[in-house]
Structures are given as C-alpha cells and as structure tokens.
Amino acid sequence: MEQKPLRLLWLVLTALALVSLLLVACTRPGTTSSTAANASSSSGSSSSASSASGGNTVKMDATNFEVSSITIQKGESITLVDTVAVPHIIQNGSWVNGTAKPAIEPGAPKVDVQFSGNDTKQIGPFTTAGTFKLYCTIHQGMNLTVIVK
Structure with missing residues (x-):
C-alpha cells in the first residue's frame, strides 16, 4: 500500500523534470526576462542594457x-x-555572416579574456567614446556591441 504514494510522487517529480527541460530547450538564446531593463530595437532583433539598470x-x-x-x-x-559551466573566449571583433572578423577599433581596450564557466571578468575601462565590438571566438554569432558616450 505504501508503494502507491511513492510511485505517484516519482511520477509527479518526473513530469516536473520533463516540463523544466522543455522550458529550457524552448527558450531562445539571447532572450531575457521581462523584468530586465532591456530595450528592443524597432526590428526586434537586438536588445540593450544600460548602466542605469x-x-x-x-x-x-x-x-x-x-x-x-x-x-x-x-x-x-x-x-x-x-x-553557466561553458567556456568562452571574448576578444575584439565580431561574427559577420558566420565568419569571425577579429578587429580592434581605435580607442578600444584590447580584449582577450577567457572564461572557464560560472565566472566573472571585467573588461575596460573604455576611455574613448564610440562603438566597440566584442565577440566569443568559440560560439558563432555571439556578438556584443559596447556603446560609449
């Protein structure tokens, strides 16, 4: 008689785990929660963060x-x-049409930072106003634009 409640608990936990996996798998890369202070461009293809957030x-x-x-x-x-526990190598440049384009804009700090997963690194300071591109050399399409005012 005691096995029936345990079996039901196991089924509920398994169902919850599967739902969680589906939610993670269906989340688009690059999306953020609605509580973040992000603004989308009119094309809806990019978002931004500001120091005020x-x-x-x-x-x-x-x-x-x-x-x-x-x-x-x-x-x-x-x-x-x-x-996440995923490595990244962040450098100056960007991915353009699936091709890595290393480049350092005038006035940009030289960036060559390696992440081993679940870590934090500081980039900068950015001492010149302008638009600077950073990318992950490992993950195709992983670009970040830093706008300095």
Missing part, C-alpha cells in the same frame, strides 16, 4: 550574450558574467 553587467549563457548591446559612460568598464 543596475550596473554595467552583461550575462552570458551557453552560446550568447543575454543582450546584444550595452551603453556606458566614457571611463567605465563592463562586467561579463558567465552564468
């Missing part, structure tokens, strides 16, 4: 930055947070 922090998931751009003030740095 709780710091100059950009989170990374397994294959993307959680926002595509961040706006900061001249002299500030950004903090990159690897939220």
Whole structure:
C-alpha cells in the first residue's frame, strides 16, 4: 500500500523534470526576462542594457550574450558574467555572416579574456567614446556591441 504514494510522487517529480527541460530547450538564446531593463530595437532583433539598470553587467549563457548591446559612460568598464559551466573566449571583433572578423577599433581596450564557466571578468575601462565590438571566438554569432558616450 505504501508503494502507491511513492510511485505517484516519482511520477509527479518526473513530469516536473520533463516540463523544466522543455522550458529550457524552448527558450531562445539571447532572450531575457521581462523584468530586465532591456530595450528592443524597432526590428526586434537586438536588445540593450544600460548602466542605469543596475550596473554595467552583461550575462552570458551557453552560446550568447543575454543582450546584444550595452551603453556606458566614457571611463567605465563592463562586467561579463558567465552564468553557466561553458567556456568562452571574448576578444575584439565580431561574427559577420558566420565568419569571425577579429578587429580592434581605435580607442578600444584590447580584449582577450577567457572564461572557464560560472565566472566573472571585467573588461575596460573604455576611455574613448564610440562603438566597440566584442565577440566569443568559440560560439558563432555571439556578438556584443559596447556603446560609449
């Protein structure tokens, strides 16, 4: 008689685990929660974070930055947070049509930072106003634009 409640508990826990996996699998890379202070462009293809939304922090998931751009003030740095146990190598440049294009814009700090997973690194300071591109050399399409005002 005691096995019936245990079997029911096991079934409920298994169902919850499967639902959780489906929710994670169906979440698009690069999307963020509605509570984040992100703004979408009119095309809906990019989002941005600003220093007013709780710091100059950009989170990374397994294959993307959680926002595509961040706006900061001249002299500030950004903090990159690897939220999963996935390595990233962040450098100056961007992915263009599936091809890595290493490049460093004039006035940009040289970036060559390795993440081993679940870690945090600071990039900068950005001492020149302008638009600077960063990308992950490992994950195709993983780009971040830093706008310095």
